[in-house]
Amino acid sequence: xxxxxxxxxxxxxxxxxxxxxxxxxxxxxxxxxxxxxxxxxxxxxxxxxxxxxxxxxxxxxxxxxxxxxxxxxxxxxxxxxxxxxxxxxxxxxxxxxxxxxxxxxxxxxxxxxxxxxxxxxxxxxxxxxxxxxxxxxxxxxxxxxxxxxxxxxxxxxxxxxxxxxxxxxxxxxxxxxxxxxxxxxxxxxxxxxxxxxxxxxxxxxxxxxxxxxxxxxxxxxxxxxxxxxxxxxxxxx
Amino acid sequence: xxxxxxxxxxxxxxxxxxxxxxxxxxxxxxxxxxxxxxxxxxxxxxxxxxxxxxxxxxxxxxxxxxxxxxxxxxxxxxxxxxxxxxxxxxxxxxxxxxxxxxxxxxxxxxxxxxxxxxxxxxxxxxxxxxxxxxxxxxxxxxxxxxxxxxxxxxxxxxxxxxxxxxxxxxxxxxxxxxxxxxxxxxxxxxxxxxxxxxxxxxxxxxxxxxxxxxxxxxxxxxxxxxxxxxxxxxxxx
DNA sequence: AACCTTACGTCAACACCATTGACGTGTAAA
DNA sequence: TTTACACGTCAATGGTGTTGACGTAAGGTT
Numbered sequence: 001x002x003x004x005x006x007x008x009x010x011x012x013x014x015x016x017x018x019x020x021x022x023x024x025x026x027x028x029x030x031x032x033x034x035x036x037x038x039x040x041x042x043x044x045x046x047x048x049x050x051x052x053x054x055x056x057x058x059x060x061x062x063x064x065x066x067x068x069x070x071x072x073x074x075x076x077x078x079x080x081x082x083x084x085x086x087x088x089x090x091x092x093x094x095x096x097x098x099x100x101x102x103x104x105x106x107x108x109x110x111x112x113x114x115x116x117x118x119x120x121x122x123x124x125x126x127x128x129x130x131x132x133x134x135x136x137x138x139x140x141x142x143x144x145x146x147x148x149x150x151x152x153x154x155x156x157x158x159x160x161x162x163x164x165x166x167x168x169x170x171x172x173x174x175x176x177x178x179x180x181x182x183x184x185x186x187x188x189x190x191x192x193x194x195x196x197x198x199x200x201x202x203x204x205x206x207x208x209x210x211x212x213x214x215x216x217x218x219x220x221x222x223x224x225x226x227x228x229x230x231x232x233x234x235x236x237x
Numbered sequence: 238x239x240x241x242x243x244x245x246x247x248x249x250x251x252x253x254x255x256x257x258x259x260x261x262x263x264x265x266x267x268x269x270x271x272x273x274x275x276x277x278x279x280x281x282x283x284x285x286x287x288x289x290x291x292x293x294x295x296x297x298x299x300x301x302x303x304x305x306x307x308x309x310x311x312x313x314x315x316x317x318x319x320x321x322x323x324x325x326x327x328x329x330x331x332x333x334x335x336x337x338x339x340x341x342x343x344x345x346x347x348x349x350x351x352x353x354x355x356x357x358x359x360x361x362x363x364x365x366x367x368x369x370x371x372x373x374x375x376x377x378x379x380x381x382x383x384x385x386x387x388x389x390x391x392x393x394x395x396x397x398x399x400x401x402x403x404x405x406x407x408x409x410x411x412x413x414x415x416x417x418x419x420x421x422x423x424x425x426x427x428x429x430x431x432x433x434x435x436x437x438x439x440x441x442x443x444x445x446x447x448x449x450x451x452x453x454x455x456x457x458x459x460x461x462x463x464x465x466x467x468x469x470x471x472x473x474x
Numbered sequence: 475a476a477c478c479t480t481a482c483g484t485c486a487a488c489a490c491c492a493t494t495g496a497c498g499t500g501t502a503a504a
Numbered sequence: 505t506t507t508a509c510a511c512g513t514c515a516a517t518g519g520t521g522t523t524g525a526c527g528t529a530a531g532g533t534t
Contacts, residue, residue: 056484119405121417123424135435149442157451161398168356180358187360198372205386214394225458293513
């Protein structure tokens with residue numbers, strides 16, 4: 001039997017399911033995204049997705065080789081949404097900042113899916129486009145190829161890593177999230193200044209700062225360091 | 238029945254299993270770590286752990302409420318190991334670099350526990366000690382408190398985010414991991430230079446660079462940027 | 475309009491998973 | 505020596521992803 005999946009381009013016979021739904025790769029991805037958004041990452045199972053689609057669960061295997069392939073498609077969809085309407089301005093620093101914040105922000109919109117998919121290389125169209133664009137920004141800013149590639153790698157991994165990290169926090173059940181925020185007062189606030197002088201000295205600052213994501217500042221630090229690596233310092237400064 | 242777990246302190250009747258093993262919380266945690274290290278991420282299941290212990294799988298539930306509780310115990314052990322033998326040298330840059338690489342590296346050794354626990358604030362002793370130490374490095378390097386706190390936040394989040402990110406990649410089933418590595422040749426290698434000129438121009442560099450973690454370079458970039466923020470450069474250098 | 479070919483939705487089955495309730499044995503305290 | 509109960513074991517439940525076989529209806533061909 002070997003291949004039961006037919007690539008999306010060659011599909012011809014769209015037969016409605018018993019319950020009347022007409023399946024497609026796109027419909028399945030969107031349904032999966034909705035399922036995850038509404039009922040959490042653990043709600044995504046083949047059987048539940050089948051039920052949500054109004055089809056036999058195993059019908060999925062006509063569209064995706066396995067659940068991992070489906071997950072990659074979901075990840076790519078998110079990457080696509082992150083780039084919607086973006087265009088290069090010509091200023092590399094502005095462009096990278098914008099892309100980083102967009103990627104991070106878009107994953108936050110689907111925390112449960114992000115936690116599942118942010119660490120995958122999909123090799124799908126939206127992802128390849130993002131890679132192409134970021135490399136384009138760096139190369140036309142004058143970074144030599146080996147350096148551009150290293151910076152690309154650090155930049156992308158940082159954006160995705162923070163996205164997954166912050167998404168995981170958002171994806172916690174509200175009670176657990178609340179409790180985790182309290183730890184800074186409940187535990188760190190009670191540490192003795194003798195054993196933990198530095199924590200004690202900075203506690204109010206700490207408790208306030210840790211409420212938000214560390215990404216924007218980390219991104220600025222990276223951009224500043226990258227600027228210093230640029231071969232010919234532009235008049236900008 | 239409700240509580241089938243007896244806290245470690247109150248245990249009295251240690252009965253050997255059919256296969257002769259005498260169970261304990263400590264033995265279970267260590268066996269779990271060994272299982273993970275030796276047979277990969279997917280090897281940790283209740284059944285396999287039971288087999289490795291020489292006990293009925295469900296005997297675990299006498300020691301941990303569920304698998305999540307077990308994983309947290311395992312994670313706690315890892316945090317401890319990350320700081321084992323570390324001491325400040327007095328050079329803030331060396332110290333931060335060392336701590337960052339240690340945290341990242343230690344999580345890598347136990348990927349799936351890392352992926353699960355790296356985004357939680359535990360408030361437990363090993364964690365508070367790490368916070369205290371990092372803040373200490375920054376403050377005694379002369380950073381004013383508000384800046385020290387922001388840097389601390391970015392530094393820690395980046396270390397943990399990358400740790401979780403890279404751990405998640407390691408925790409994939411071997412088949413998926415293999416495939417992901419191949420994507421750079423199989424997909425990106427076949428993109429047309431007309432639609433993806435920047436990818437085409439840098440492909441060998443890309444494929445080579447993406448095999449390793451982006452963290453070490455990202456860390457260096459952050460340290461460089463932080464150095465530039467330092468108020469009064471000391472004679473040290 | 476009749477015919478084929480086959481895509482694809484469906485069904486049944488498999489092997490694995492975490493978790494629970496009931497049970498009885500053997501240990502350690504009294 | 506007795507007794508209580510801790511805890512290892514077993515059976516069972518309901519979940520998971522995935523595969524192979526099957527038949528139907530959709531489309532292209534004639």
